[in-house]
Amino acid sequence: xxxxxxxxxxxxxxxxxxxxxxxxxxxxxxxxxxxxxxxxxxxxxxxxxxxxxxxxxxxxxxxxxxxxxxxxxxxxxxxxxxxxxxxxxxxxxxxxxxxxxxxxxxxxxxxxxxxxxxxxxxxxxxxxxxxxxxxxxxxxxxxxxxxxxxxxxxxxxxxxxxxxxxxxxxxxxxxxxxxxxxxxxxxxxxxxxxxxxxxxxxxxxxxxxxxxxxxxxxxxxxxxxxxxxxxxxxxxxxxxxxxxxxxxxxxxxxxxxxxxxxxxxxxx
Ligand code: ADP
Numbered sequence: 001x002x003x004x005x006x007x008x009x010x011x012x013x014x015x016x017x018x019x020x021x022x023x024x025x026x027x028x029x030x031x032x033x034x035x036x037x038x039x040x041x042x043x044x045x046x047x048x049x050x051x052x053x054x055x056x057x058x059x060x061x062x063x064x065x066x067x068x069x070x071x072x073x074x075x076x077x078x079x080x081x082x083x084x085x086x087x088x089x090x091x092x093x094x095x096x097x098x099x100x101x102x103x104x105x106x107x108x109x110x111x112x113x114x115x116x117x118x119x120x121x122x123x124x125x126x127x128x129x130x131x132x133x134x135x136x137x138x139x140x141x142x143x144x145x146x147x148x149x150x151x152x153x154x155x156x157x158x159x160x161x162x163x164x165x166x167x168x169x170x171x172x173x174x175x176x177x178x179x180x181x182x183x184x185x186x187x188x189x190x191x192x193x194x195x196x197x198x199x200x201x202x203x204x205x206x207x208x209x210x211x212x213x214x215x216x217x218x219x220x221x222x223x224x225x226x227x228x229x230x231x232x233x234x235x236x237x238x239x240x241x242x243x244x245x246x247x248x249x250x251x252x253x254x255x256x257x258x259x260x261x262x263x264x265x266x267x268x
Contacts, residue, residue, distance in 0.1 A: 001017070001050065002019075002058050002251050003016055003250075004060055004251030005042060005063075005069055006244075006246035006250060007061065007062075007063040008031065008063045008078070008217075009101040010100065011030055012065070013063075013243060013244050014028075015251045017255055021252070025046060027042055027045045031065070043059075058074075058261075059073050059074075059254055060075070060076055060250040060251070060253045062076050062250045074253075081245075081246045083096065083113050083114065084253055085215070085245035086107075086113070086239070088113070089248070091111075095204065097212055099192070099196060099215075099219065101128065102122065102128055102129070105120045105121075119199045119202075121199060124164075126191070126192070128218075131192060134164055138168050141185075147224070149182045149223070156186075157179060186227070192227070193232075212235070215238075216243060219243070
């Protein structure tokens, strides 16, 4: 069994893949614990879930906390791992938009999942999961309910502030004016998509496929997917478990490197 482990800013994710490139199980945990403790927790939790020995054949670690995975055989950037994870799920896809806890990225990928170009916003919380985490708290709703609430929206509200701090004040004022939470939420989703679309626009031309793949924890939110479809006007594809894309790519690479080491490249 191979292990892909992605220690992100918000969540640690781990995914087990077998020799036939079949995904066996995956686990995630908020990054709270941090450091090597989180990596060890994920490894043991996953091994227990799949009933395997916690000594995986090969482990690739990614994410901003990848240096804190002492048992990793190799570390790689989340950009490379996301690209491979998307290629595994959607081999035709050429453009990826990954919205995580503290950054958003646009990655243009080649036919084998190689990175051809990328752009990243990691300077500002607007356009990241953090923006939605702050707003969900201000609105007193659970992050996992944002998508359902978005679908109830019947009035188009625009959130004019692009900065997270100002947008939070704007949300509180809108609530005080009697605006409905679902309309505010749909407005917030459009604001994030506008922000991320700025990164995407220039790179669409380089990609041959018209479809955009949305990944990261924020792509679990159906409201974001709807807002993105409206903004991009392209086909938007979402993997079944978008938050695991980096861990999936890491596991794909772990398997590939191990097969190479064993002299069995023909299976790659
Ligand atoms: P990172 O890799 O930076 O740790 P993730 O890709 O794991 O980030 O995404 C984390 C973000 O995903 C959170 O900030 C949150 O906004 C969003 N998120 C997490 N769980 C859910 C959920 N159940 N529904 C909607 N959004 C979610």
